[in-house]
Amino acid sequence: MSKINKGSTIDKDGMLIDAKVKLKRYKTIEHGKLPSVEAILVHQTDAPTAQHTFNAYNAGGNGAHFLIAKNGDIYQTASLSKRCYHVGRLIKSKCLTLNKANCKSPAMTKILAMRWGGMIKALDTHERTKTYPNRYPVNSDSVGIELVGKHIDDKTYEKVTAKQNSSLQWLVTELNKHFSVGASDIYRHPAVSYKNPGEASSAKWK
Amino acid sequence: MEIAYKYILLLMFIPIVSCVPRNEADIFISQVYVEDFQTENMNDCKPSDVDLNNDEAEQFFLRSKKVEYKIIHDHYNVAPCYIEGILKVKNKACDWKIQASAVGSIACGGELDYYVCDSCDDLFD
Numbered sequence: 220m221s222k223i224n225k226g227s228t229i230d231k232d233g234m235l236i237d238a239k240v241k242l243k244r245y246k247t248i249e250h251g252k253l254p255s256v257e258a259i260l261v262h263q264t265d266a267p268t269a270q271h272t273f274n275a276y277n278a279g280g281n282g283a284h285f286l287i288a289k290n291g292d293i294y295q296t297a298s299l300s301k302r303c304y305h306v307g308r309l310i311k312s313k314c315l316t317l318n319k320a321n322c323k324s325p326a327m328t329k330i331l332a333m334r335w336g337g338m339i340k341a342l343d344t345h346e347r348t349k350t351y352p353n354r355y356p357v358n359s360d361s362v363g364i365e366l367v368g369k370h371i372d373d374k375t376y377e378k379v380t381a382k383q384n385s386s387l388q389w390l391v392t393e394l395n396k397h398f399s400v401g402a403s404d405i406y407r408h409p410a411v412s413y414k415n416p417g418e419a420s421s422a423k424w425k
Numbered sequence: 426m427e428i429a430y431k432y433i434l435l436l437m438f439i440p441i442v443s444c445v446p447r448n449e450a451d452i453f454i455s456q457v458y459v460e461d462f463q464t465e466n467m468n469d470c471k472p473s474d475v476d477l478n479n480d481e482a483e484q485f486f487l488r489s490k491k492v493e494y495k496i497i498h499d500h501y502n503v504a505p506c507y508i509e510g511i512l513k514v515k516n517k518a519c520d521w522k523i524q525a526s527a528v529g530s531i532a533c534g535g536e537l538d539y540y541v542c543d544s545c546d547d548l549f550d
Binding site: 265266280281307309334335336339370373409412413414415416418 | 469470471473474475494495498499500502503504506522525526527530546549550
């Protein structure tokens with residue numbers, strides 16, 4: 220159990236204890252241990268309400284550690300010591316995105332010559348040989364925060380509400396205190412894996 | 426007597442099962458034509474990444490399953506390039522898209538349906 224002065228604590232079950240956090244744990248979306256927390260991924264649910272997501276979580280499967288409703292209510296839906304499937308199977312190449320010039324290697328040249336479907340699988344394999352922060356985060360080293368919001372079209376999601384952004388900012392600040400996750404360790408979901416580019420695009424945490 | 430009864434039921438059931446199409450696209454889709462290619466970045470996703478001809482595009486939808494967008498959101502990749510074209514659904518002209526990630530959509534009269542194909546790797550090789 221860790222304790223932060225005048226702030227939240229994390230209990231032995233990996234739950235964030237603070238008056239602002241409603242504990243609504245779904246063991247159905249937890250999949251083994253979360254060995255470390257190096258990063259935070261910000262998502263949107265593609266659901267109209269928090270209850271829709273709770274109903275889905277009851278059935279099990281994918282999910283994230285926190286959910287922020289449109290009115291700003293923060294729910295913790297999975298233990299911070301447990302892994303959730305929130306990143307996606309294939310991660311993008313961080314060096315290709317951030318510093319393409321430094322990314323050149325014979326292996327990368329070969330990968331980039333492949334067709335897109337094969338390329339993204341080969342990139343994932345290549346990236347997973349690295350450790351964070353040299354690659355994007357994966358399920359086993361990151362925490363997920365879901366913001367309630369529907370997708371609108373192939374490039375757009377509902378705008379994140381001001382109350383959601385305010386709660387997101389508070390939550391990220393608290394998690395930063397517990398896990399020493401810096402500003403550069405917080406990502407929108409589509410930055411890390413191959414998702415609708417509009418997901419969480421209007422989320423603001425600083 | 427009971428065995429004979431089950432046998433008759435089985436015989437009645439086989440023709441019904443064998444006539445069930447893989448998905449509703451089997452019944453309705455026709456005149457599938459590829460018309461264009463779109464990409465967000467030609468270096469990341471090229472025409473050769475989603476190079477289907479008319480027949481292959483039709484095959485894509487025939488082999489696909491129709492899904493809610495939430496399924497794509499949770500379980501499938503979104504590609505930055507796609508081909509698009511026209512087809513007919515129940516004789517109505519519609520627009521379609523197929524992404525390099527084997528995710529597709531058909532837009533008909535204001536309705537948008539999404540499709541995913543888990544057995545279409547050969548179409549993207």
